Each structure stands twice: as C-alpha cells, then as structure tokens.
Amino acid sequence: MQLDDLASSESIEQEAWTALEKSILYYKGRPVGTIAAYDATVEALNYDQCFVRDFVSSALIFLMKGRTDIVRNFLEETLKLQPKERQLDAYKPGRGLMPASFKVVCDDGEEEYLEADFGEHAIARVTPVDSCLWWVILLRAYVVATKDFSLAYQPQFQHGIRLIMELCLATRFDMYPTILVPDGACMIDRRMGIYGHPLEIQALFFAALRAARELLICQGNEDIVTAIDNRLPLLRTHIRQYYWMDLHRLNKIYRFKSEEYGKAAANPFNIYADSLPYYELDKWLPRKGGFLVGNVGPSQLDTRFFSLGNLVAVVSDLTSEEQSQAIMNLIEERWDDLVGDMPMKLCFPALENDEYRIVTGCDPKNRPWSYHNGGSWPVLLWLLSAAAVKTNRIELGHKAVEIAEARLHLDEWPEYYDGKKGRLMGKQARKYQTWTIAGFLLAKELLQNPTFLPLVTFAPFSVEPASRACEFELVQVDTVYLS
Ligand code: GLC
Numbered sequence: 001m002q003l004d005d006l007a008s009s010e011s012i013e014q015e016a017w018t019a020l021e022k023s024i025l026y027y028k029g030r031p032v033g034t035i036a037a038y039d040a041t042v043e044a045l046n047y048d049q050c051f052v053r054d055f056v057s058s059a060l061i062f063l064m065k066g067r068t069d070i071v072r073n074f075l076e077e078t079l080k081l082q083p084k085e086r087q088l089d090a091y092k093p094g095r096g097l098m099p100a101s102f103k104v105v106c107d108d109g110e111e112e113y114l115e116a117d118f119g120e121h122a123i124a125r126v127t128p129v130d131s132c133l134w135w136v137i138l139l140r141a142y143v144v145a146t147k148d149f150s151l152a153y154q155p156q157f158q159h160g161i162r163l164i165m166e167l168c169l170a171t172r173f174d175m176y177p178t179i180l181v182p183d184g185a186c187m188i189d190r191r192m193g194i195y196g197h198p199l200e201i202q203a204l205f206f207a208a209l210r211a212a213r214e215l216l217i218c219q220g221n222e223d224i225v226t227a228i229d230n231r232l233p234l235l236r237t238h239i240r241q242y243y244w245m246d247l248h249r250l251n252k253i254y255r256f257k258s259e260e261y262g263k264a265a266a267n268p269f270n271i272y273a274d275s276l277p278y279y280e281l282d283k284w285l286p287r288k289g290g291f292l293v294g295n296v297g298p299s300q301l302d303t304r305f306f307s308l309g310n311l312v313a314v315v316s317d318l319t320s321e322e323q324s325q326a327i328m329n330l331i332e333e334r335w336d337d338l339v340g341d342m343p344m345k346l347c348f349p350a351l352e353n354d355e356y357r358i359v360t361g362c363d364p365k366n367r368p369w370s371y372h373n374g375g376s377w378p379v380l381l382w383l384l385s386a387a388a389v390k391t392n393r394i395e396l397g398h399k400a401v402e403i404a405e406a407r408l409h410l411d412e413w414p415e416y417y418d419g420k421k422g423r424l425m426g427k428q429a430r431k432y433q434t435w436t437i438a439g440f441l442l443a444k445e446l447l448q449n450p451t452f453l454p455l456v457t458f459a460p461f462s463v464e465p466a467s468r469a470c471e472f473e474l475v476q477v478d479t480v481y482l483s
Contacts, residue, residue, distance in 0.1 A: 012409045013444065016437045019413060020058065023434040024070065025050050027104045028112055031070040032077050034058040034438070036101070037415065037430035046117065047430055049101035052078060052131040053187060056138050057379055057438035063145040064445050064452050071142050072151065078102070078135060079160045081116040093118035096163035098135045100128035100189070124191065126184035129201055132164040133208040140211035141455040152215045161212050162224055168205060169227045177234040178202045178296075187308055188346070188372045193359040196297040199243060199309030203292075206235055207316040210458050239292065239318055242269070245303060246290030246326060250281055253301070271301045284337075289330030290323060294347070305330075305338065305348045311383035315390055315456055328393045331384070342376040342407065342422030343400040344384055350374025365428060369420050376422030378404055378414070379439035382446065389450045390457060397447045404440060413437050 023034040033050030059071045081102060083093050093099075099116035106112045119127045139161070143152050151157060174180050176197060183195040186204070194200075213228045253276060256267040281303060292310050295302035314324040331338050338345050350368040351359050360366045366373040381404055388397030408414075415433035416426040446452055 009405065012405060013441065015409055016413070016441050019432055019437050020061075020434065020441065023058070023432070023437070025104060027073075027077065027114060030073050032073045032104075032114075033070070033102075034434045036434055038432040038434070039430040042430060046101055046103075046122070049103040049117065050074075051101040052098055052128070053100075053134050054379075054435045056134050057382060057435040057442055059138055060141060060382075060455060061438050061442045061445060063141060063455060064442075064449070068142065068146050068148075071138070075135070075139055075142060075151070075157075077114060079156060081114060082132075082160055082163065084159070084163065091120070093120075094167065096132060096165075096167035098128070098131035098164070100126075100131055122189065124184060124189075126189045127182055128189070129179075129181045129185035130187065130204055132167065133201070133204040136161060136164055136208040136211045136215070137204070137456070140215055143215065144455050153217060157215075158217060158221070161216055162221060164208070165212055165216075165224045165228065168208075169224070169231060177231060177238045179205055190363055190366060190372060191359070191361050192347075192366065192372050193302070193351070194295060196295050196300065198295050199239075199292050199306050200312070202235070202239060202243075203309045203312035203316065203318055206232070206239070206318045207312060207456075207458075209235070210316060214458075236318060239313070240320060240323065242296045243292040244290060244323060245281070245285070245293050247282075247285050247287060249290070250276075250278060250285065254278055269296060269301070270299045272299060275299070276301060276303055284334065286330060286333040288326060289333055290326035291330050292319065292323075292327075305345075307338070307344050307346060307348075307377075307380050308383065311380070311387045314387040315383065317458060317460075324387070324391050328387065328391045328396060332393075332396060336421065339384075339400055339403070340376065340421035340423075341403065342378060342417040343404055344376060344380045345422070346372055346375055346377045346380070346416075348374060370418040370427060371416055374420070375426060376417040376419075377436075378408060378416075379433075379435040382439040382442035385443035385446045386453060386456055389446055389453050394447060394450070397443065401440075401443050401447060404443075408436065408440055413440075 023038050024031045025033045025035050033055050035048050036051050036054050037047040055074060062070050078098060081099050083095050085095060087094050097118055099118050100122055102114050102116045104112050105115045119125055139152055143149055168179055178197040179201060181201050183191050186200045188194055209228050209232055216225055218225050253271060254273050256271060256273055258267060258270055258272055260267055291305050292313055293302055294304045294306045310327050313319045314327055337348055350373045352368040356368055365371045368374060381400055384400050385397035388394050411425050412431040413433055413436045414425050414429040414431055415436060416429050418424040418426050
C-alpha cells in the first residue's frame with residue numbers, strides 16, 4: 001500500500017468518527033444511543049430515533065474504544081422501556097418486548113422523557129422481535145468488554161433478561177425449537193415473505209439464548225436456565241439439519257418422498273421438490289459451498305440466501321465448523337452475486353415479477369434488486385468481517401472493506417445500494433446512515449484487532465445438565481481477550 005493510501009484511509013476513518021459523534025442522542029445530558037441517520041436533506045420520518053438493532057453496531061465500536069458509558073446508559077434506559085406487566089390489551093406491547101426505536105421528547109418547559117415505538121407507529125405496524133434478542137446480545141458484549149458483571153446481576157437486569165426468555169420460550173403456538181414470528185419482525189421490517197421461522201430471528205435467538213445463559217444467575221431462575229439448556233441443542237440440531245443447503249442436501253430434497261405421516265418421516269415438513277428452484281441452485285451452488293436457507297415451515301423451504309442470518313450463525317457457532325467454512329466458500333465463490341461492488345447483499349436472489357408483486361404486496365421500495373429485496377447494505381460489512389475472522393478467512397474481510405472504503409465516504413455513507421452488483425446508490429437511501437458508518441469502523445477494528453471478536457462470539461458449546469450448572473451461583477463469562 002502507498003503512503004498516500006494510508007493517509008486517505010486514516011482520513012476516511014476520521015470522517016466516519018466525526019459523523020458517528022454527530023449521531024449521538026442525549027437524554028437529560030447523558031449520551032443514550034445514536035440516531036438512525038443524520039441526513040438533513042430528506043424528511044426524517046423515524047430516522048431521527050435510536051433503533052435498538054441499529055445501535056448495536058455503534059455500541060460495539062464504542063465498547064472497543066472504551067466508550068462504555070453510552071452503552072451502559074442505553075442498556076439502562078431501554079430496560080426501563082420494556083413492559084413488565086402481563087398484557088391483555090391488544091394495543092399494548094407484550095411483556096418482555098423491547099422497542100424497535102425510541103426518541104427523546106420534551107414538551108414545553110417539561111422534563112425530557114423517552115418515547116418508545118414497539119411497532120405501533122412504524123410503517124406497516126411491524127413487530128420488532130429482534131430488538132429483545134439484540135438487547136441481550138449487547139448486554140453480554142458489555143459484560144465481556146468491561147468485566148462489569150454487576151450491571152447484569154442487578155435484580156432489574158436479571159428480571160429483564162428473564163422476561164425476554166419467557167417471551168421467547170414459554171408462550172407459543174407451535175412445537176418447533178425455532179420461534180414463530182410475523183413478517184417484517186427484524187432488520188427486514190417490511191413484507192418480504194419472511195413470516196414463520198425466518199433464519200435471521202433464529203440465529204439471533206440462538207445467540208441471545210447463549211448470552212442469557214451466561215448472564216442469568218441461577219438462583220430463582222432455575223426453570224429458565226433449564227429451559228435454555230434444553231432448547232440450545234435442539235435449536236442447533238434443527239437449524240443444522242433442516243436449514244442446511246448444499247449439493248448433497250439438494251440431491252436429497254430433489255428425491256424426497258412426500259405425504260409421510262408420523263415420526264419416521266425423512267421429509268417431516270412435507271417439502272415438495274417442485275417448489276424449489278433446483279435447476280438454478282444446481283448451477284449456483286459451488287461444490288464445496290453451502291448455506292442456511294431463509295425459512296423452514298410446513299411445505300415451505302425458502303432457498304433465498306439471507307446474509308445476516310448466515311453470518312450470525314457462523315459467528316455464534318450455530319453452524320458446525322464445516323458448515324461455517326462452506327458458507328465462507330460460497331461467499332468467496334459467488335462474490336459477484338453476494339458482495340459485488342458493495343458488501344453485501346441483504347438477500348439473494350431478489351424476488352421478481354409475480355413473486356415480487358404477490359410476496360411484497362407491490363412495495364415500490366422493495367422492487368427487485370432494491371432495498372431489502374436484493375439491495376446491498378454496508379452495515380453487513382462488520383458481520384462479514386467478524387465471520388471472516390472467526391473462520392480464519394480474514395482475507396475475505398479485508399477484500400470487502402477495501403471495496404467499501406473506496407466508495408462509502410464519497411457517497412456520504414448511504415443506508416443501502418441497489419442493483420445486481422450494488423453499483424447504484426439506493427433510490428431512497430438516507431445519507432450519513434449511522435449503522436453504515438459504525439459498521440465500517442467496526443469491520444476495520446475487528447480485522448485489525450481480532451482479539452475483540454469475543455465480544456460477539458462464545459466459548460465452545462457445552463451444555464451442562466441444568467441441575468449441575470445451577471450448583472454454581474454465577475456462570476462466568478469468557479473474558480479471555482482482555483487478559
Ligand atoms: C429501515 C430498515 C431497518 C432499520 C431502520 C432504521 O427501516 O429496514 O432495519 O432498523 O431503517 O435504520
């Protein structure tokens with residue numbers, strides 16, 4: 001690399017930091033989060049609010065830089081927004097839920113207060129199922145970074161985690177190890193045909209279960225700890241088995257029998273091979289590559305590749321070592337499709353024609369190869385980098401950062417890109433989108449300092465029988481990277 005390049009790389013980082021600072025949201029004089037975008041040229045809608053999922057990227061880079069106060073404030077304030085009472089009113093958020101976003105309100109001369117949006121104001125009234133999962137994951141990252149167990153062990157935090165776990169583990173209709181959610185319940189917060197058991201939610205659920213398992217004090221929580229210990233291996237096996245797609249699996253599905261009743265069914269979800277685009281997959285899947293499909297349910301197998309779910313699965317060890325390597329092989333071999341000129345695609349391929357019309361409800365923002373429907377989201381750069389570090393494929397992370405660095409600051413940090421190769425700045429993309437900026441800084445930091453990876457990864461998976469694990473009052477979090 002030339003000296004000039006180094007200098008410009010530094011100045012780009014500096015520019016990103018200045019923009020990130022500008023996005024910080026203050027409440028009663030304390031920093032409590034970052035707003036979604038700082039773009040004065042378009043109507044703010046709710047982009048002037050702090051989104052829980054968006055703040056995770058900012059929070060992680062703040063933690064790495066020792067700016068732990070803002071993360072702690074965020075965790076404390078959002079915990080207060082979580083409903084604690086059992087709810088029977090249809091228009092009130094359920095107990096344990098975390099908001100999609102919140103804003104600081106100040107009525108004339110009155111004291112400031114926080115107003116949360118649980119989806120009741122959001123476009124299409126979507127439920128933010130992922131917020132509570134990201135919240136537990138972030139709390140655990142805070143504990144790893146600061147070694148400050150006392151925050152998570154405070155009774156109100158223990159109660160908050162417990163309520164989230166109850167929401168995910170107890171009240172449900174079906175009997176899968178995965179969780180059942182409506183459409184648009186995560187980063188893809190518009191209708192995109194991801195209702196049911198979408199991968200993104202399941203991968204976050206797995207990571208949140210692992211985080212909660214480390215943070216919950218057993219005493220008083222024995223039932224939840226037992227439930228987590230029971231659920232973790234079942235969820236992991238279910239995903240590794242039924243969501244996995246590679247040539248071997250495609251062959252199996254191609255020859256599946258259907259209409260099998262009872263326990264011995266080889267095709268328990270009654271997937272009809274004709275519902276799969278198997279000729280396309282047969283061409284697209286590299287011999288040594290594979291991925292987790294987007295959704296599995298009754299006669300449903302959504303073979304779209306969703307980046308967030310796959311990358312969180314790699315980082316949290318939801319996938320086996322072999323599967324993680326196969327996912328990275330796929331990304332490498334299908335770089336043009338999945339990374340292209342802007343890392344990286346939210347999902348691939350896009351829904352087109354009738355499928356687009358029926359599945360998205362003709363959503364103009366989600367036209368084929370735009371926004372959630374095959375658009376490219378720079379925030380995913382940090383997860384790609386984390387997965388690259390985790391699998392010792394760090395060169396893939398460097399390559400992606402190099403591509404992004406060349407454009408992001410020139411384009412003023414857009415929210416997303418459109419087009420098959422991600423060459424068009426998103427039609428309605430905000431500029432100075434905070435998680436684009438934070439995701440870029442985070443990716444660079446993770447690649448430069450892989451010792452930060454344990455903020456989002458876990459120690460090797462071992463599930464102790466719950467009764468034994470509870471003999472120890474406190475379950476220690478893996479803090480090796482700081483020693
Ligand atoms: C869009 C995205 C969502 C994000 C929000 C704020 O609605 O789909 O994932 O949280 O913008 O950036």
